[in-house]
Amino acid sequence: MTAPEGSDSIAPPADYRLLLPEGWFRVLIDPELRQRSVDALINRQFEGVDNAPHLKRQLRESLLAQAAAAFRDGGIELYLSLQKAGAFTIPASLLVTLLPPPGGDQSTVQDIAARLSANEELEVSVVELSSGPAVRTRRSTGQPDRPAPPGMPGNPDETLPSVTLDYQLPIPGAGACLLLTFSTPLVQIGDAMVQLFDAVAASLVWVGGDGGHE
Numbered sequence: 001m002t003a004p005e006g007s008d009s010i011a012p013p014a015d016y017r018l019l020l021p022e023g024w025f026r027v028l029i030d031p032e033l034r035q036r037s038v039d040a041l042i043n044r045q046f047e048g049v050d051n052a053p054h055l056k057r058q059l060r061e062s063l064l065a066q067a068a069a070a071f072r073d074g075g076i077e078l079y080l081s082l083q084k085a086g087a088f089t090i091p092a093s094l095l096v097t098l099l100p101p102p103g104g105d106q107s108t109v110q111d112i113a114a115r116l117s118a119n120e121e122l123e124v125s126v127v128e129l130s131s132g133p134a135v136r137t138r139r140s141t142g143q144p145d146r147p148a149p150p151g152m153p154g155n156p157d158e159t160l161p162s163v164t165l166d167y168q169l170p171i172p173g174a175g176a177c178l179l180l181t182f183s184t185p186l187v188q189i190g191d192a193m194v195q196l197f198d199a200v201a202a203s204l205v206w207v208g209g210d211g212g213h214e
Helices: 034-045 053-072 109-116 187-202
Strands: 015-017 024-027 075-081 093-099 123-129 132-141 162-170 177-184 205-207
Touching: 024 034, 034 053, 053 075, 109 123, 109 132, 109 162, 132 187, 162 187, 177 187
Parallel strands: none
Antiparallel strands: 015 205, 024 075, 075 093, 093 177, 123 132, 132 162, 162 177
């Protein structure tokens, strides 16, 4: 991550670090890297399965489309869950997006929370993480969230229920925010999945800059 320059006197971090559960896979979304990355995920997901070419092709097309959408919308990192519970894959995703500094006066987390609270469908709160204050929002929707986890039906326009958790974390000294967007279609165990997402967000530390980790 390269943080934009800001007017603050402290030096912004050079990067960040996250702890993800075992079984989560990073998909490289850069146009020059995404095909190889998606192919590696497909090979891992279908290891030992030789009789499912249609499913492999369908999943590959879906993942490439999701990676392209993530990149187009400003995403910098995309993670998909391949975590297993018995024979079942627990579908979930994390998209990391760098939000540029807003125009005009710099927004505080309270400003961001107040603006988001105008949407009655969102549960909005300000939380304190080890990385600093953040705005946390939770929503449930019948619309497909981008990116969809692997193993989901192949139609990207199909309406699916989902639980989505967002964290907006101001980047120290930069004026910009890092947006973490977690999503899962497992609405039946949405609270348990949100606890997992909260733990991942809480693990974020800044690397470099003033007061950052090495």
